[in-house]
């Protein structure tokens with residue numbers, strides 16, 4: 001089942017060197033989730049073929065403009081495109097006031113409903129859930145109340161073994177019972193245990209978005225073993241003090257978090273406009289966590305193995 005992340009914006013604070021502010025789309029089983037919505041997000045969606053119609057959930061990490069200045073434009077385009085499906089927006093308290101002020105003063109009566117879900121920056125919480133996937137908040141340390149997002153696939157059911165279907169000549173009813181965890185009793189009364197008839201499900205995959213944040217060990221337990229970690233890596237080591245002042249992380253410390261969390265892969269993002277060439281950030285992170293990549297706009301990164 002598809003589970004990946006398409007990057008739309010990788011810069012912090014201001015656009016530079018053709019890099020845009022934070023935005024990305026997590027796709028799971030054909031459903032798109034927008035995470036942050038910096039200026040230019042709509043244009044980036046057009047550029048990289050992300051369909052607006054398949055987007056019902058938007059997650060905003062915090063209210064620094066580089067993470068949401070594209071949101072009003074997107075809300076407006078949905079309206080102009082005759083959207084009728086409800087839109088769910090998860091974000092910090094106050095974002096609803098900002099949106100409503102825009103709508104009020106432009107005298108816009110939307111053709112669709114917005115359901116606003118205020119996020120608490122005090123306690124991690126599951127904020128979205130369906131049969132296959134959950135999204136929970138991660139508490140981050142930044143100058144404003146800020147949450148990251150952990151997308152976690154739900155544990156799959158055990159898989160029916162094809163060879164056993166043939167061996168016991170199983171019928172549809174038998175297979176459904178076995179898939180629900182039942183054993184099988186043969187016509188001559190012998191019980192075949194479920195564990196013999198099925199194989200273990202694939203381990204569930206997970207993706208963590210941690211931006212913006214100071215180096216933060218408090219979240220390690222929550223993101224332990226994550227398949228893919230996108231982490232704030234605004235600065236290189238030479239600007240470590242600046243990272244602390246502005247409550248961001250250096251690329252090297254993003255590597256330390258990935259290492260300590262036992263992540264499988266690290267994606268660096270939220271780059272400062274002071275770096276035209278990002279190799280220094282990549283190399284510093286790789287010195288502590290080799291399986292690191294630079295996030296790149298328009299690129300899609302798979303979450304774990306399908």
Ligand SMILES: [Zn+2]
Nearest residue numbers: 012013066212
């Ligand atoms: Zn930012």
Ligand SMILES: [Zn+2]
Nearest residue numbers: 062064142212
């Ligand atoms: Zn910020």
